[in-house]
Amino acid sequence: MTTSANRTRAISLYRGVLQAARQTFMGDQATNQAWRSHMRTHFRSAKEEQDAEKLEMFFKEAEDIVRVLKSNVVQGAWRDESQAYRLRMTSDTELGSYEATKAGREAQLEALRAAKGTMDTAQKCSSSASSSNSSRTSRRPFSTSCSSPLRAPLTSTATSSFPRAFSTSSRALELPYKKGSTPPLPRPVPKFPSTIILSDGSSIRLTTTSPRSLQRLTRDPTNHPLWNPSMERRGGAGDEDESGRLSRFRKRFQNLDQATPQASAGAGAGAGAEAGATAPAPARKSQQWDQSDLEWMSGGREARAGSAVVEKRTKGKK
Known part of the structure; x- marks a missing residue:
């Protein structure tokens, strides 16, 4: 040096x-x-x-x-x-500071605005040119129809039914909202919350776009004498239902527990009096347990005393 x-x-x-x-x-x-x-x-x-x-x-x-x-x-x-x-992050690092990033973003936005401005200008020029062309083409049918008065109604009907292509295209380019204003927000998606109880007792809340089908019972199924027999001993709740299958069930089996000890006692006394004699058959056939004991579940008709159950008639030839 x-x-x-x-x-x-x-x-x-x-x-x-x-x-x-x-x-x-x-x-x-x-x-x-x-x-x-x-x-x-x-x-x-x-x-x-x-x-x-x-x-x-x-x-x-x-x-x-x-x-x-x-x-x-x-x-x-x-x-x-x-x-x-x-x-160590400083303002001179390659990542840059917030101000440098903001300046770069502003430059990008300015470039986008300039490009959008040129596109809008070109679109306006093209729309004005198309409108002028459509006005020129729309005048030609009327100028030819004015030469002969006899053909005026025909040409008028033809021009009324002729589609205007340029007018429809210009309407399609129109935005649903004003230029410069923010576009409308989309409709919110409906959400339906539901609470799920886990096995440990805790619960979680889930949200879905499809509602769950809930069927609420008008009456509690457990509040019934057949389901909960101890209700009658507590207060007799549920006694108001005395029709249908429950009524037939009670009429058939309400005296069964009392009739069984009496029949066994009578059979023992007869056996002591007459040795070697066979026991008499029970008087009531309803006390025998067979397939007919399940009739109260089937929902079928009950046969009255002295009349047989009539089969339902079917249509057609026998």
């Missing part, structure tokens, strides 16, 4: 490299000291250089080192409480 300008530039670059390294390797004295000694040796080797091109390359390399140290997170700080490295 023969000139004072090169010497001054080298000194400023050396100070910039040391300052950037001190900021980057903050808290790591060993790395900072090693980097300082390396750069001192590097700059001393360039002190003896006399070639201008090689000096310019050396200065450019030093500037690149300063830029890399400022713009990149090359090392993190060790944190004893978390036992991990923490990256």
